[in-house]
Amino acid sequence: MGGVPVAKKKNAEDKEDKKAKKPKKEKKPKKEKAPKAKKGKGTKPVKGAKKGKGKKGQEVVVVKNVQLLMEPGSHQLQLTKRSSFWKFVIAVVSYAYASRRQLSVQRVRMQNLKPPYILLCSHQSFSDYLLVERAMTFHNDVNHLVEASEFASSETFMKSLGCIPLRRFSADGPLIYHIKETIMQKKIVAIYPEAHLSFAGVNSPLPDSLFKIIKTMKVPVVVMKIQGNYISHPCWSKVTLSAPTEATVTQALSAEEIALMEPEDIGTKISSVFRYDDYWWQLQSGIKIPSKQRAEGLEYVLYLCPSCGMEFRMNSRGDTLYCDYCGQEWTYTELGSLEPIIGSARQEVLDEIWEAQRVEAQRIFDIERMQQAQKDYNHARRVYEYNLRKREEEIAEREELVQDARQRLEELPEFEPLPPPPEKPEPIGELPFVPVDMPPPEPLPDLSRVPQWYEYQRQKVAEAISKEAYRMDIPVQVEVLRELDRDFILLGEGKLSHTSAGFKLLYKEADGSDRVIEKPPLTTYSLHVDFDFRGKGPFIDISTATETFYLYPRTTDCSVTKVALAAEEMYRVAKKILNDRMNMFKSNSEPQPLQALEEAP
Numbered sequence: 153m154g155g156v157p158v159a160k161k162k163n164a165e166d167k168e169d170k171k172a173k174k175p176k177k178e179k180k181p182k183k184e185k186a187p188k189a190k191k192g193k194g195t196k197p198v199k200g201a202k203k204g205k206g207k208k209g210q211e212v213v214v215v216k217n218v219q220l221l222m223e224p225g226s227h228q229l230q231l232t233k234r235s236s237f238w239k240f241v242i243a244v245v246s247y248a249y250a251s252r253r254q255l256s257v258q259r260v261r262m263q264n265l266k267p268p269y270i271l272l273c274s275h276q277s278f279s280d281y282l283l284v285e286r287a288m289t290f291h292n293d294v295n296h297l298v299e300a301s302e303f304a305s306s307e308t309f310m311k312s313l314g315c316i317p318l319r320r321f322s323a324d325g326p327l328i329y330h331i332k333e334t335i336m337q338k339k340i341v342a343i344y345p346e347a348h349l350s351f352a353g354v355n356s357p358l359p360d361s362l363f364k365i366i367k368t369m370k371v372p373v374v375v376m377k378i379q380g381n382y383i384s385h386p387c388w389s390k391v392t393l394s395a396p397t398e399a400t401v402t403q404a405l406s407a408e409e410i411a412l413m414e415p416e417d418i419g420t421k422i423s424s425v426f427r428y429d430d431y432w433w434q435l436q437s438g439i440k441i442p443s444k445q446r447a448e449g450l451e452y453v454l455y456l457c458p459s460c461g462m463e464f465r466m467n468s469r470g471d472t473l474y475c476d477y478c479g480q481e482w483t484y485t486e487l488g489s490l491e492p493i494i495g496s497a498r499q500e501v502l503d504e505i506w507e508a509q510r511v512e513a514q515r516i517f518d519i520e521r522m523q524q525a526q527k528d529y530n531h532a533r534r535v536y537e538y539n540l541r542k543r544e545e546e547i548a549e550r551e552e553l554v555q556d557a558r559q560r561l562e563e564l565p566e567f568e569p570l571p572p573p574p575e576k577p578e579p580i581g582e583l584p585f586v587p588v589d590m591p592p593p594e595p596l597p598d599l600s601r602v603p604q605w606y607e608y609q610r611q612k613v614a615e616a617i618s619k620e621a622y623r624m625d626i627p628v629q630v631e632v633l634r635e636l637d638r639d640f641i642l643l644g645e646g647k648l649s650h651t652s653a654g655f656k657l658l659y660k661e662a663d664g665s666d667r668v669i670e671k672p673p674l675t676t677y678s679l680h681v682d683f684d685f686r687g688k689g690p691f692i693d694i695s696t697a698t699e700t701f702y703l704y705p706r707t708t709d710c711s712v713t714k715v716a717l718a719a720e721e722m723y724r725v726a727k728k729i730l731n732d733r734m735n736m737f738k739s740n741s742e743p744q745p746l747q748a749l750e751e752a753p
Contacts, residue, residue, distance in 0.1 A: 250286035254396035261403035276382035319695040349387035352606035353430035440486040447484035455711035673722040681712040
């Protein structure tokens, strides 16, 4: 029994000797990882995310609201890194397409500039993606901000291409996270800030929120303008045309310049660099489009006839744009100009329109005359009643004096004779006819370029908004995209209203419950529309933070171009009112000088 413990002790000592002889393996240092977002309760929005220092002094954003952002319908936070395979495929395809389009790239202030930086691109065609990839060279990873609808049923594929989903004109908190994360990975963020494809080959206004994001990110800003892509494939064209393209890549602002500027100054600088006009470039370059169907689809953008003033009656065939109502025709030339065909309009229709305008002007003139006559009569009636009341008071005062004199047995005083009673005004009868001074019909305005015609329509929309005459109520077919890995869901018919209060959408959910979506003017600086999405016709895009609604008008008395113009003008008016109120508040809240306070009683 006593030998067993000794043997056990021997074995234990042998094991310890073996362990001592074995060299200890050195542990490899663990790689530092970027802080991950933590799940849990008590989460806060991205706006309140904490910042810290990562590798080599990089700024790290710690997001605390992953649980909220990962709700169904929200964007995923993980950005898929573009694989070598997709880099090769994109490089080959973009090189082939750019070569076919004869792309030439001019670089300004781009020497020794390396990622990360923000790339602002003009948006003229769906092929902008390939041209941007080619212009940025193959070794630079570019993450493109893409409309969430492009991810429908193809989320994995779009992310593998380096695309970031966004829902336009909505409080998209995850989008800021995506941009920040891409910059931290030393990549390029490509943003198409115009919100929609260029309608008339010219730039659209840029949002103020973009300049605030640029100020926050503290990286250089590069502007890429592509000339010729609109001419080759306009958003309204039913055929693909052929024209060479030029790209100008300019470093608009460096990180040091941004640090010294306010968002308003950043916006002024970027907007000046971002200006472009494809039609002017085509005319200066002498590029001709020989296609015989080059005008087909132009009525989607030019919906207002300047000859008769009718809306939604424009049409096209071949190289001709014409009005169904008055018959006026324009030839869309090979250099992109519009030449009116003299005598093509039906004179009897123009005379009828002018007569209708004259009758309407006469009616308005007569109404204004009657209103003025009514005002004059009301004023005369008040004067008559006042004079009559004063006369009655004077008579009553004289009677009191006579009674007092009789009581004192004194002689009655001599009174001056009373004035005659005032004449009562006669009621208004029929006014004599006065013909209105109606000017002759104006000659056809000079709208020889598509941008001129487009701005002419904008002026008409702005006039209607200023007179509170703009209103749109149309039936629409409602489709919604909630989850990016799914397709659109058809919800049926709905009603869309657009007034000075903004957009209002009424529809029924799949369970039969009623729902209302409202978008005030200040939430839509522009509008995402298309003219033939997936062969379903024109649509209007209205988005929330987790939903994208595609609304297809079910009437011909509507133009999505006019709705987009109205949204931009309403935003401009609402922003001006807001700025005026803010300036008034600042002026009222400014402290008075000490001298003024001493002089105050």
